[in-house]
Amino acid sequence: MKTGILLQEILKYKRDFPPADYSLKVDSYTLLSESKTEKYDTNVFEVGGYKWRLSFYPNGDKKNNGSGYISLYLVIAETDTYAPGWKVNVNFKFFVYDQMEDKYLTLQDANGAVRRFHAMKKEWGIAQLLPLETFKDPAFGYLVNDSCVFGVEVFVINYTGHWESISLVKKPNNGTFTWKIENFSNLDKPDYWSEVFNVEGINWKLNVSANGDSKAKDKSFSFYLALDNWGSHPMKKAVYAEYNLRVFNQLDDDQHVEKKASNWFKYEIGWDFRNFMSLRDLRDASKGFIVKDTLIVEVVFLVISVADVSSVRKSPFPLKNNPFIKRPSTPST
Structure with a gap:
């Protein structure tokens, strides 16, 4: 025809x-x-x-x-x-x-x-x-x-079956991680990392510089959020997050120091605050941030991106609405 x-x-x-x-x-x-x-x-x-x-x-x-x-x-x-x-x-x-x-x-x-x-x-x-x-x-x-x-x-037009989806999750499950840093006065290395924690299938870690990083040394407490071992992640996708970083005031719940940030994370580069708060305020015992030589910090994820890359076996399209369902057949050999 x-x-x-x-x-x-x-x-x-x-x-x-x-x-x-x-x-x-x-x-x-x-x-x-x-x-x-x-x-x-x-x-x-x-x-x-x-x-x-x-x-x-x-x-x-x-x-x-x-x-x-x-x-x-x-x-x-x-x-x-x-x-x-x-x-x-x-x-x-x-x-x-x-x-x-x-x-x-x-x-x-x-x-x-x-x-x-x-x-x-x-x-x-x-x-x-x-x-x-x-x-x-x-x-x-x-x-x-x-x-x-x-x-x-x-x-x-050959349908390969490969696809990608991305969604933003608000207030993700297990989206809060608290790190209790003991013997704070003895921290003498440039920076320290928390244990790894997982939010929506992504591994994260916190980083602190007790005496400030190289550009804020002896002036400010530096506090960062970073991906862990990003290179081993199978998708190598950047991850978007909105989050709060917090230093607890252990004497007054109304006096926590908290800062909100949002970033696309890729590689193991930490974001966000070189000058999170002054070392003078942090070390002032009367202010209640360090009690019994222990500092408590926290991250709370507000929004996080979740991406998925897969094949036709897990197609994001319902079968009845799948635009590729009538794909070309492969010639038999």
Whole structure:
């Protein structure tokens, strides 16, 4: 069954580079058009794992309103070994070489339509590709010295089954982690890491610099949130989080020092506060932040991104609404 694309559905423009997949050069066009040959079928070529050929009508496909035009079709070939019910979804472009301008007239579906090839419909094309009057006029450059060139590009849409989803989770489960740092006055290293904790399948850790980091040394208490062992995470995806970092006031619940932040986390780089609070206030025993040489800090996740990358076996689309459910079948071998 042959199906043609209507003229009003065709987008035309010219480009400099030739067709990527297959070209047909016709020498002695006049002899071909005057012969008893209704059409010329090219040799088979392969694109996207399937076999194709062009079907060229030098005087138009008269059976499909192509009289007075050049007609050109893309035909799927050698389908005998394909599995029953096979379908191949394709977006394609046709080309006619303008030899005067050294450009290629490109013709394609104006709305980017995907054409489906199957056992009952093995051809798609344009019955009214070019008016013969235009095609034969030397001023247009399509037929020069009785020679012309046509071409095609075929994009086969193969559903791989790979997909990704992302969602933002508000107030995630187990989204609070509290770290009690004992013997605080004895901390003499540049920084310290908490134990690893997990929120929504992602490992995190806290980092503190008891005397401030290199740019806040002896001035401010530095407090960071970071991913743990990000390089081993199978998806290597950045993670978004909104969160509160808190230093507890152990004498007055209304006097905790708390700062809110939001960041995209990637690698094991800590965010956020180099100058979380002054060391003077932190170490002032009367203020209640350090009691019995113990400092208590905490992170509370407010929002966290959760991403999933998988295959068709766990498709995010309901079967009845899955846009890919009628995917091309793989030819049997």
